Amino acid sequence: MAHTLTEPQWVLVDETLHALADFAHLPPSKRPAAICPVCREPVLLKLGTKRTHHYAHYSGATCATTNPETALHLNTKCYLGTQLRDASALRIAIPCQNRCGAWSRRPWLQDWDTVAIEYRMDSFRPDIALIRQGKVVGAIEVVVTHPVHEDKQAYFAQEAVEWIEVAGNVRLYEGPIPWRPNASLLIIEGRGSPPRWMCTRCQAAAEAAQRAAEKAQIALLAAQAQEAIAQEKAQAELLAMQAQKAAAEEKAQAQEVAAEETVQAAQGKPNREEIRFVKLIDFYFPAGKKVREAYYILHHYHKHVVTQIVLTTARGEVIVHVRASQPKATIQNGLFIYLQQHVKRYLRQAQPITYDGSWGWQPWEDGQLLMATNTHRFPFRYVWDATQQRWVDA
Structure with a gap:
């Protein structure tokens, strides 16, 4: 039995609350008259074997349970x-x-x-x-x-x-x-x-x-107390100590940079593409199903330097390229505008009843698995393909 768990599954019969499963054993002609507990309008019981038990309002109803x-x-x-x-x-x-x-x-x-x-x-x-x-x-x-x-x-x-x-x-x-x-x-x-x-x-x-x-x-x-004593003894000694400390910090920083460059060189990826963030947007349809679209922000590296930032979908559709040299605010604003335009175009084409984009940008992790549903084939999965460096259909 396919699950549609976000459809109402409780009704009022003679002002008493009942689960729809209470009437599943009865033939349609023996099922009692039921009303919706939210809008208190008559409803049609749907107690088949292909979907989770639910009910439907008659034509013209505007009940909130359709949400x-x-x-x-x-x-x-x-x-x-x-x-x-x-x-x-x-x-x-x-x-x-x-x-x-x-x-x-x-x-x-x-x-x-x-x-x-x-x-x-x-x-x-x-x-x-x-x-x-x-x-x-x-x-x-x-x-x-x-x-x-x-x-x-x-x-x-x-x-x-x-x-x-x-x-x-x-x-x-x-x-x-x-x-x-x-x-x-x-x-x-x-x-x-x-x-x-x-x-x-x-x-x-x-x-x-x-x-x-x-x-x-x-x-x-x-x-701080020792520093005060040292200052009282000799300002020159303090300056020398500070110079020595600065030199040590500079040396440590240089060693850290060199170590990082060594690691990058060992990886053999001075020019690469990395997915940095993922965002999910759910599009809901009247039948109670939904499409989940995954969007990614990718960084393109050239000689270990980010040169381009790309907004794309999990299906490989590139939405926009942005130069990384631009101000951060300009990049963020541009990505937002193009994402908004892509969602609006999706809404015009797919015509869902609503969409939910409250799931914010999240850092991605290797091996992460995304579940999704659509109106033709569900459920299906996105899995992380390390070779292609992107989410693909499982």
């Missing part, structure tokens, strides 16, 4: 909310505040008696509300495009409501091991009411860095 980000937000909060209705406690996984990849499991809330989705609290609606004896004691906010607004955070604090942020992710509700309440729920670091946490390894590193800084400060003060 993949809105559908991801809906699917995540509905899945988490329904899972928590049969649970009585929730453990969370708090990432290390240094974002090293470590995280800590700990209890968060327990003993709620009701779970509500989009529960009204004055002018606010938490995505998931955990209610005990009629009072909201906890809130879970699903983040897809933007975090919880400061006004909502202040309201939670005022009402003594514990809250967390969870990133919307298809892996929470799809795949071989979807999330269950007996597992810890990974939250967004630094957001919500739980205190921040640092792993022992990062804490030890921070303490070591602090000790090193203190030691360096003491050494600096001692050196």
Whole structure:
């Protein structure tokens, strides 16, 4: 079954929220009338075997769930909310505040008696509300495009409501091991009411860095004191010492340059082309599929000196050459303008419903693998070809 995970997968039947999978075993004539939980308009259930279960609005509908980000937000909060209705406690996984990849499991809330989705609290609606004896004691906010607004955070604090942020992710509700309440729920670091946490390894590193800084400060003060004494003894001696130090630094710098030239010569690439940065732009289509275009900034070297900067696509299409001798601002502005023109031309030709270019320029690494989809053949992959020095179709 092909996956279209950014399409809505939850409906209301008799004002009760249901996953589409609840009706997959029924023949079409026996399936109940369902409405969209966002726009509350009737929808047509799509429960075939070729694509992930989803639903479609009737002609003329303008529901926000046609946006993949809105559908991801809906699917995540509905899945988490329904899972928590049969649970009585929730453990969370708090990432290390240094974002090293470590995280800590700990209890968060327990003993709620009701779970509500989009529960009204004055002018606010938490995505998931955990209610005990009629009072909201906890809130879970699903983040897809933007975090919880400061006004909502202040309201939670005022009402003594514990809250967390969870990133919307298809892996929470799809795949071989979807999330269950007996597992810890990974939250967004630094957001919500739980205190921040640092792993022992990062804490030890921070303490070591602090000790090193203190030691360096003491050494600096001692050196300054010795310098003052030396100045009192003889200005001439100080000048000689400074001259000797400058000569040593100049010699070390010359040795470093010579070593670099030796390495470059050993590589045998005084004239070469290097990919320095990569940027991805996603183009979304009405069917829920997308095209991912990869753009690269290449440096052309002549005798180890950058002479040209080239903007190109992963498919080998050269967009523009820019002389490296121009001012940096001129180069950046030129690359931006030509990239913008190329994207606009792509939009006119492919006619997607939207595109996302928020993925900024990133340094590239050998062996990196890019995944992409298109409307004719998907999924496919880009792999790094060291011989051609570019991304190619796998």
